[in-house]
Amino acid sequence: MKKNRYFGRLILTAIAVLFAFGFLMPTVLTISNSFMTQSEISSNYGKVFANVSGSDGKAYIADTVNLKFIPDKVTFNQYIAVLIRSPEYLFKFWNSVVLVVPIVLLQLVIASITAYGFTRWRGKARSFLFFFYVILMLMPTQVTLVPNYLVSDWIGILNTRWAIILPGAFAPFSVFLLTKSMRRIPASLIEAAKLDGSSEWQIFKDICLPQCRSALYSIAILVFIDYWNMVEQPIILLPDAEKQPLSVYLSTINSSEVGLAFAIATIYMVPSLLLFLHGEDYLVEGIAHQGSVKG
Amino acid sequence: MWMKAGKEKKPRQPKAPKAVQARRTPRLSGDGARDLLRSVAFLTPSVLGVAVFFILPFLVVVYYSVIRSPMNPEFVFLDNFKMVLENNSFRVAAKNTAMFSAIAVPLAVVLSLALALLLECRIPAKSLLRTFFLSPMMVPVASVVLIWQVVFHYRGTLNVIVERFGAQAVDWLNGPYCLLVIVVLFLWKNLGYNMILFMAALNNIPKELLEVADVEGASPVHKFFNIKLRYLSPTVLFVAILSIINSFKVFREIYLLTGNYPYDGLYMMQHFMNNTFGNLDYQKMSSAAVLMALVMVALIALLFKVEDIFGKDVEG
Numbered sequence: 024m025k026k027n028r029y030f031g032r033l034i035l036t037a038i039a040v041l042f043a044f045g046f047l048m049p050t051v052l053t054i055s056n057s058f059m060t061q062s063e064i065s066s067n068y069g070k071v072f073a074n075v076s077g078s079d080g081k082a083y084i085a086d087t088v089n090l091k092f093i094p095d096k097v098t099f100n101q102y103i104a105v106l107i108r109s110p111e112y113l114f115k116f117w118n119s120v121v122l123v124v125p126i127v128l129l130q131l132v133i134a135s136i137t138a139y140g141f142t143r144w145r146g147k148a149r150s151f152l153f154f155f156y157v158i159l160m161l162m163p164t165q166v167t168l169v170p171n172y173l174v175s176d177w178i179g180i181l182n183t184r185w186a187i188i189l190p191g192a193f194a195p196f197s198v199f200l201l202t203k204s205m206r207r208i209p210a211s212l213i214e215a216a217k218l219d220g221s222s223e224w225q226i227f228k229d230i231c232l233p234q235c236r237s238a239l240y241s242i243a244i245l246v247f248i249d250y251w252n253m254v255e256q257p258i259i260l261l262p263d264a265e266k267q268p269l270s271v272y273l274s275t276i277n278s279s280e281v282g283l284a285f286a287i288a289t290i291y292m293v294p295s296l297l298l299f300l301h302g303e304d305y306l307v308e309g310i311a312h313q314g315s316v317k318g
Numbered sequence: 319m320w321m322k323a324g325k326e327k328k329p330r331q332p333k334a335p336k337a338v339q340a341r342r343t344p345r346l347s348g349d350g351a352r353d354l355l356r357s358v359a360f361l362t363p364s365v366l367g368v369a370v371f372f373i374l375p376f377l378v379v380v381y382y383s384v385i386r387s388p389m390n391p392e393f394v395f396l397d398n399f400k401m402v403l404e405n406n407s408f409r410v411a412a413k414n415t416a417m418f419s420a421i422a423v424p425l426a427v428v429l430s431l432a433l434a435l436l437l438e439c440r441i442p443a444k445s446l447l448r449t450f451f452l453s454p455m456m457v458p459v460a461s462v463v464l465i466w467q468v469v470f471h472y473r474g475t476l477n478v479i480v481e482r483f484g485a486q487a488v489d490w491l492n493g494p495y496c497l498l499v500i501v502v503l504f505l506w507k508n509l510g511y512n513m514i515l516f517m518a519a520l521n522n523i524p525k526e527l528l529e530v531a532d533v534e535g536a537s538p539v540h541k542f543f544n545i546k547l548r549y550l551s552p553t554v555l556f557v558a559i560l561s562i563i564n565s566f567k568v569f570r571e572i573y574l575l576t577g578n579y580p581y582d583g584l585y586m587m588q589h590f591m592n593n594t595f596g597n598l599d600y601q602k603m604s605s606a607a608v609l610m611a612l613v614m615v616a617l618i619a620l621l622f623k624v625e626d627i628f629g630k631d632v633e634g
């Protein structure tokens with residue numbers, strides 16, 4: 024009996040480790056391959072990226088593709104090449120930053136004010152409005168892009184950063200999450216402040232926001248990763264390749280620069296991975312509190 | 319003893335019954351008009367923005383979908399919808415998107431629940447495993463696309479393995495298996511997030527109930543289907559809805575892997591939209607957007623209904 028249970032645990036652990044390996048593999052491979060020399064990249068992946076070539080075009084290409092975790096020789100050359108020889112990637116990275124950071128900040132500011140409105144005062148009209156926000160939140164980009172496109176066209180911000188930032192700032196996603204977490208604040212706190220003669224703005228600023236600090240952090244991470252990853256919006260609202268974020272541009276990298284691509288891909292995941300490692304517990308807590316769509 | 323009491327209290331805390339929650343929010347009587355004014359003040363910025371960027375233009379989209387053209391605003395009612403529904407690429411896109419969601423969403427629900435249950439078992443290094451499972455959600459699609467290309471290319475790693483076992487190489491991204499490949503990428507990215515939702519829900523199941531079941535000698539399978547699953551039903555709904563939404567985002571993976579004109583089996587709704595944006599056919603894109611919005615609303619309503627039926631005995 025005891026032996027049986029031990030055996031079961033061993034199998035479960037093995038399954039978990041297998042899954043963990045699968046989940047980690049692509050990320051780890053991308054990072055480790057970014058430290059390979061160009062000749063190693065060409066030899067490993069020559070078969071896949073047809074015109075990968077070494078400096079003289081006569082690079083050695085192995086017969087089969089060779090996915091390797093550990094580079095033969097660790098080098099920072101790909102990074103140096105990105106930083107010095109190909110500044111256009113850094114421009115694209117900067118494009119991503121100036122799109123995503125304003126969206127995250129604006130969305131959080133607007134959403135926390137709105138969430139306070141939804142938390143402090145309830146009523147038929149307001150709960151209908153909230154329900155409406157939920158529906159809007161559930162609409163896929165394919166639906167919302169059309170209205171976004173029309174407005175941007177009318178007010179003349181099409182093909183500028185604002186065509187993505189403004190709709191992003193008003194996206195209802197964080198309103199939903201923040202309302203859920205503000206409704207968890209004990210009413211006694213608010214009532215006490217009210218009796219002390221605080222204004223609504225003071226209650227919002229001095230009581231609700233500090234109480235929601237971890238929720239705000241986790242929502243910021245979620246919004247950040249969603250927009251850091253965006254592809255659909257820039258393709259349609261920001262067709263100018265110059266202004267597009269790295270998330271779109273990475274796919275257009277010339278296959279002769281696969282080595283560089285690994286380095287850029289790694290650079291691109293650094294901000295989101297750092298955020299994740301720093302705020303994982305908040306993030307988990309934030310996700311866990313979403314619970315259900317209703318109520 | 320003290321530890322145990324603390325532990326038992328915790329899961330109940332976050333989810334107060336509805337009646338209690340309603341009571342918690344202070345509704346100060348007396349100054350109704352002033353309260354209304356205040357709530358309007360807090361809600362206005364967002365409502366204005368949502369109206370300007372989503373609602374008003376969507377009304378125009380609805381309008382565009384029932385007229386001949388912006389130049390010739392003759393009311394044609396369903397003509398545009400008929401045109402879109404008969405459009406070949408729309409049909410392919412709708413079919414592929416629906417098929418993808420139909421495969422990916424149930425798998426996402428079942429597998430993420432399985433992972434959550436797995437992390438409930440007594441295995442070592444749970445928090446590390448959780449981190450690993452969750453990490454794909456934080457990796458930009460664009461960053462790992464290179465690895466996916468190496469793995470799924472015709473001369474890629476997967477085929478090297480397949481051939482080593484003596485089987486025929488498969489063109490994963492340009493053949494009948496393409497949708498399954500994308501399902502794998504989708505699951506890779508989304509399972510961790512859903513798993514967290516399930517872990518939280520499992521944590522909220524009253525421990526006494528499970529203990530009673532243990533005392534009465536219920537098997538783990540019985541406990542799962544008769545107790546846990548009932549308490550999980552709101553989360554199952556939530557994860558299903560979330561996965562449906564996310565399943566429309568796999569366009570990212572497909573676009574980054576195969577570009578604007580993928581293999582037929584991977585031509586998604588978003589590809590169709592991109593092409594209609596490309597030639598600015600307002601009627602086509604408006605009707606398509608309206609159709610899709612209707613389908614989404616219907617789908618969500620259906621899921622709510624289903625949850626109402628299954629979740630009833632728990633809430634009461």
